[in-house]
Amino acid sequence: MTQLRTLYQKIWDAHVVSARDDGTCLIFIDRHLVHEVTSPQAFEGLRAAGRTVRRPDLTLAVPDHNLPTTARRDASGNRIPITDPESAQQLAALEANAPAFGIRYIGDADAEQGIVHVVGPEQGFSLPGTTIVCGDSHTACHGGLGALAFGIGTSEVEHVLATQTLQLKQSKSMEVRVEGEVGPGVTAKDIVLHITGLLGAAGGTGYVIEYTGSAIRALSIEGRLTVSNMAIEHGARAGLCAPDEKTFAYLKGRPMAPKGADWDAAVAYWQTLKTDPGAAYDKVVVIDAADIAPSVTWGTSPEDVVPITGSVPDPASFADPSKQEAAAKSLAYMGLKPGTPMHEVEVQNIFIGSCTNSRIEDLRAAAAILKGRHKADNVKWAIVVPGSGLVKAQAEAEGLDRIFINAGLEWREPGCSACLGMNPDKVPAGERCASTSNRNFVGRQGPGARTHLVSPAMAAAAAVTGRLTDVRELIG
Amino acid sequence: MNPVNTISGKAYPFGLKNVDTDIIIPAHWLKTISRTGLGNGAFEALRKEPDNLFDSAEYAGSPILIAGDNFGCGSSREHAAWALDDMGIQAVIAPSFSDIFSGNAFKNGLLTVVLPQEAVDRLMEVAKTDPIHIDLENQVVTTPFQDRFTFEIDPFRKHCLLNGLDEIGLTMASSDAISAYETRLNTEKPWLAPQMI
Structure with missing residues (x-):
């Protein structure tokens, strides 16, 4: 009888190049996504050692973290210079490194540019059963297609560039x-x-x-x-x-996905x-x-989740003393008092975007709430950042951009944006943001910024009322 | 990479749980294209507080950091390991580490020592007054008070750390095995090659 295996085990087994006695395996990497933040030192390392990229054909470079989400070209089509010299330098490094090492590059001028984790699936670069890595912890995203996808550090980026493998122990x-x-x-x-x-x-x-x-x-x-x-x-x-079948239907016909007889063999x-x-x-x-209720975070760890119908917890309610201390620190940072109902918490900023929630369905969900409504006066800054140029074009074809603009939100160019504020999109210190991103860490959206993680529909609802809101009050 | 064997000296009794990589090095420090100089941004938000641990005369320059559960969670930024290294930290002791952080630390010769919470609590006490000694070869952490805590470490990682080995060089020695795998893949799954766009 053959051994029963989990999906993870099957993908792992299919990628073992060699195994050592201690269980460490050399694992082949099918797809490598590269962005500008975690790659410069890896390319520098390759150059210093006189090494090349083993499989440029399995590598795709896309800038996303530093790009401004305001216009990138002027009326005559010329590039508008990036004001932050460090951001500009990092973007320029990727733009130079990709062709120097023979890697395909989707740049800020290309319609397909976007957040790497949106671009990979959208282009059919990410496929089921593949191993996918990127110097970014949200690489786990591609697992939604049934790929074994995970984030790596810059030394591992360099390792994959040089060898198309990683030395790993099975989780x-x-x-x-x-x-x-x-x-x-x-x-x-x-x-x-x-x-x-x-x-x-x-x-x-x-x-x-x-x-x-x-x-x-x-x-x-x-x-x-x-x-x-x-x-x-x-x-x-x-x-x-x-x-x-949904996965196969999603991928069929995507630019980099298999075609014809290859498609049938792949399926x-x-x-x-x-x-x-x-x-x-x-x-x-x-x-x-x-x-599961529509949910929202109250603290500075993504584990700090309550239903929108809940209240800010009392740190003393946690059994673990170190969690009590962490919760008290979180509440001080967040400026929240125990017992406050979440729906009473006012927000001044709205961010709809990030690799978690910037795809067309996310934008449709937000637009469905905002249609015919307007943001509250206390909401000072509200931006919608599509995950890619193609998502942006699709949204515009459906008229979603008009819904956002009519509701008083800003419609931006694609990128990582205010998820981590490496570009100019930041939440001011001491202010709150209902954000569709993935992390509510201290200072994540800007120094002193207070983040409440929510779904796109909930972010839209918060924009309308100016406070964290149960989206169910605004539907049907 | 420089070999690592014994690390002795003062330790920051930090102890915080779920220390994420945004705390270790905020995103605006990630715009560098080199690996050095990030110590200036390490724990930036915490260091704005008066009387913070990292700038206190007592602890500044300590080679060891003692932290709580899940140290290094969050982003994959290797800048976190570079920042700790740049501020002179050679080892972090905690009850657990995020998977990505411990991998990044290892690749930069930064030792991560996993000890049970009770042992970490005891070392936090000792660190307030006395130095701590880590012996990688013998996998043990000791104090001047006869404390002796043994720790586990992956034998391959230990070997690389002790000898300062470059992992890419080691893997490139397996180049033939990688080529054989690629040849097999091209035969069995020819559809896997991405279509050109």
Whole structure:
């Protein structure tokens, strides 16, 4: 009898180049995404050692973190200089390094440019069953297609560039099974925030998580990308959703995806990519989808999640003394008092974007709430940043840009933007932001900025009322 | 990479849990294209507080940092390891580390020592007055008070750290195995080559 294997085990086994006695394996990397922030020192390392890129054909470079989301070309089509000299230098380094090492480059002038984790799936560069790495922890995102995708540091970027492999030990496997139907107003983002609250920021450390169950299967591919994107926020190395007919339909015809007979052969292989019935995970967590509400964070760790109907917790309510201390620090930073109902918390800023929530379905969900409405007066800054140039064009074709602009929001160029504020998009110190991004860390959206993580529909609802709001009050 | 064996000296009794890489080095410091100089941005927000640990005369320049659970969580930025290295930290002791951070630390010769919470609590006490000694060869942390805490470390990582080995050079020695894998892949999954755009 052949051994029963999890999806993770199957992908791992297919990528072992060689194995050492201590369990460390040399793992082949099928796809490598490169952006401007974590690559300059890797290219510098290659040059210093006189090394080349082993497989430029498996590598794709896209700038995203530093690019301003305001216009990039003037009326005559000339590039508008980037004012921050350090951002400009980092972008220029990638623009020079990519061709110097023979790597395909999608630049700021290209319609396909966007956040690497939006571009990869959109171009069909990311495929089920592949190993995908990038010098960015949200690489876990591509697991929504059934790829083993994870973030790496710059030394590993250099290692992959030079060898197309990584030396890795296998992680443990965890199944997070979400069964049942979610209620109205509950999105993929709420599912993953709920999971993060339940497991804790370190709950998945040492694991690769497979998200299973009827609530995950019911999600669109974009929803699965959102869930998998935040695997790292509960500590997991990677997140996986088994590929299915929806995955194949999503990928078919994408520019870099297999075509013709190759497509049929690929699908035949992808159909084998599921956990064998009876295969054992190292850990299993079961969640009832009916328990998940539209969710929001109150603190400075993504594990600090409550339903929008809840209140700011009392630090004393936590059993763990170190969590009590962390919660007290979080509340001081966030300027919140225990017991305050979340829906009373006023916000001055709205950010709809990031690799978690900047795809077309996210923008449609936000626009559905904002249509015919206007942002509240106390909301000073509200931006919508599409995940790629193609998402932007699609949204404009559907008239979503008009809905946002008529509602008083700004419609921007694609990039990482205010998720981490490496470009000029920052939340002012002491102000709050209802943000569709993935991290509410201290200073993440700018020094002193206070972040509340929410879904796109919830961010839109907050824009309308000027406070954190239960989106269900604005629908149907 | 410089070989690592024993590390002795004062330790920052930091102890905080879930220290994310945005705390270690905020994003605006990531715009550099070199690996050095990031020590100036390490723990920037914390160092704005008066009487902070990192700038105190007592601890400044300590080669060891003692932290809480899940140290280095969040972003994959290797700048976090570079920043700690640049401020003179050679080892971090904590009950657990994020997977990405511990990999980044290892690749820069920064030792991550995992010890149980009780041992970490004890070292936090000792660090307030006395130095701590880490012996990688014998996988043990000791204090002047006869404390002796043994720790586990991946044997391959230990070997590389002790000998200052470059991982890329080691992998390139397996170039034939990689070529054989690529040849097999081209036969079994020819569709995997990305279409040109």
